[in-house]
Amino acid sequence: MYTQGLDQGGRDQQAAVETAEQLAAFQKRIDAEEKIEAKDWMPEAYRRTLVRQISQHAHSEIIGMQPEGNWLTRAPSLKRKAILLAKVQDEAGHGLYLYSAAETLGVSRDQMVADLLSGKAKYSSIFNYPTLSWADIGAIGWLVDGAAIMNQIPLCRCSYGPYARAMVRVCKEESFHQRQGFDIMLNLCRGTDRQKAMAQDALNRWWWPSLMMFGPNDSESTHSAQSMAWKIKRFSNDELRQKFVDVTVQQAAFLGISVPDDDLKLDEASGHYNYGEIDWQEFIDVIAGNGPCNQQRLDKRRRAHDDGDWVREAAQAYANKQAARVAA
Amino acid sequence: MTKQEWPLYEVFIRTKAGLSHRHAGSVHAPDDQMALSNARDTYTRRSEGVSLWVVRSDRIVASDPAETSAFFEPAEDKIYRHPTFYDIPDGVENL
Numbered sequence: 224m225y226t227q228g229l230d231q232g233g234r235d236q237q238a239a240v241e242t243a244e245q246l247a248a249f250q251k252r253i254d255a256e257e258k259i260e261a262k263d264w265m266p267e268a269y270r271r272t273l274v275r276q277i278s279q280h281a282h283s284e285i286i287g288m289q290p291e292g293n294w295l296t297r298a299p300s301l302k303r304k305a306i307l308l309a310k311v312q313d314e315a316g317h318g319l320y321l322y323s324a325a326e327t328l329g330v331s332r333d334q335m336v337a338d339l340l341s342g343k344a345k346y347s348s349i350f351n352y353p354t355l356s357w358a359d360i361g362a363i364g365w366l367v368d369g370a371a372i373m374n375q376i377p378l379c380r381c382s383y384g385p386y387a388r389a390m391v392r393v394c395k396e397e398s399f400h401q402r403q404g405f406d407i408m409l410n411l412c413r414g415t416d417r418q419k420a421m422a423q424d425a426l427n428r429w430w431w432p433s434l435m436m437f438g439p440n441d442s443e444s445t446h447s448a449q450s451m452a453w454k455i456k457r458f459s460n461d462e463l464r465q466k467f468v469d470v471t472v473q474q475a476a477f478l479g480i481s482v483p484d485d486d487l488k489l490d491e492a493s494g495h496y497n498y499g500e501i502d503w504q505e506f507i508d509v510i511a512g513n514g515p516c517n518q519q520r521l522d523k524r525r526r527a528h529d530d531g532d533w534v535r536e537a538a539q540a541y542a543n544k545q546a547a548r549v550a551a
Numbered sequence: 552m553t554k555q556e557w558p559l560y561e562v563f564i565r566t567k568a569g570l571s572h573r574h575a576g577s578v579h580a581p582d583d584q585m586a587l588s589n590a591r592d593t594y595t596r597r598s599e600g601v602s603l604w605v606v607r608s609d610r611i612v613a614s615d616p617a618e619t620s621a622f623f624e625p626a627e628d629k630i631y632r633h634p635t636f637y638d639i640p641d642g643v644e645n646l
Binding site: 313316320333392 | 555556557559575576577578579580581582585592593596597613615616617
């Protein structure tokens with residue numbers, strides 16, 4: 224999902240100082256559905272997994288502002304512009320909730336930001352695709368935020384308290400995002416033929432990248448088993464992807480546009496939709512930094528960070544002056 | 552100017568008059584006033600609060616989770632502090 228890069232990483236080394244008793248006691252707490260809080264003892268690998276997952280999730284929210292921000296000045300009406308502005312602001316907010324949750328694990332905000340800017344840290348592959356038309360804003364809300372919700376609702380029950388609480392907040396707001404996206408699609412689909420064609424084109428381009436958001440197939444997902452045991456993850460990649468396909472196909476039918484998959488077929492016995500093979504090479508390429516917009520996204524984030532430098536400096540100078548005045 | 556990391560502030564929100572402030576998360580800011588503004592922008596975009604507290608995280612004194620049982624132990628054997636400790640015979644009302 225927003226943390227697909229996790230599944231690509233190497234195996235964690237178990238730190239030598241952790242005793243079998245400590246690990247067993249920790250797992251017992253997890254199995255009893257107890258929440259782990261910031262200052263509690265936890266295995267180093269649990270901490271590291273969470274830092275990576277939460278910070279990647281935060282980075283995804285921050286980079287995720289860009290594809291939509293692209294349409295702020297081109298929204299078709301003042302109403303749409305105000306709504307989109309609120310949505311992009313929410314993405315920034317989600318990034319901040321998540322950075323704040325990650326910091327409880329002992330990693331500094333500045334370090335996480337530096338890792339994003341240097342290209343060391345990963346973020347979701349989905350934000351490396353371009354937003355070519357206004358319909359893409361609808362498709363992002365409907366599909367990308369829809370996929371995000373599938374993944375994030377179970378994260379509200381994640382074993383790590385600060386992450387779970389941040390996700391509760393995120394999920395509440397995400398629901399607005401998905402509905403506003405569907406609303407845009409619905410308007411286009413009820414509009415002229417050209418508008419409907421725009422909606423269809425957006426679905427064609429965003430469908431497969433949205434399915435990739437759930438990460439590799441379960442058989443390829445090396446970290447999943449440990450994350451499930453730690454109750455960081457509650458459902459597997461494929462389970463969540465199936466859930467997403469099942470609900471979204473029906474919504475597309477309501478809109479009167481078709482999912483770009485010739486193999487899509489309802490399996491009467493299971494009640495689930497079978498779907499075609501995902502182009503995993505494309506997924507690997509985008510994760511590796513070779514998607515359509517990877518370079519552009521990072522360049523823009525770096526520029527935004529540099530452009531904000533004088534503001535941070537001024538705020539710091541003001542704070543220093545005030546502090547000196549109080550001290551005097 | 553040398554870069555220094557802005558201090559962390561914990562954010563507490565009172566959702567409406569009559570309720571206590573409740574921890575919401577944290578923000579970074581160079582000073583108290585900006586911490587308050589940042590907290591407003593980050594945590595109350597949908598009228599989630601009528602009052603905000605921010606406090607420097609390094610000023611919070613917290614109990615140690617590793618010492619939890621020893622720290623709270625004095626309360627554990629004083630079950631007579633709970634009303635359910637007392638048997639009240641049937642027929643006694645309003646007690």
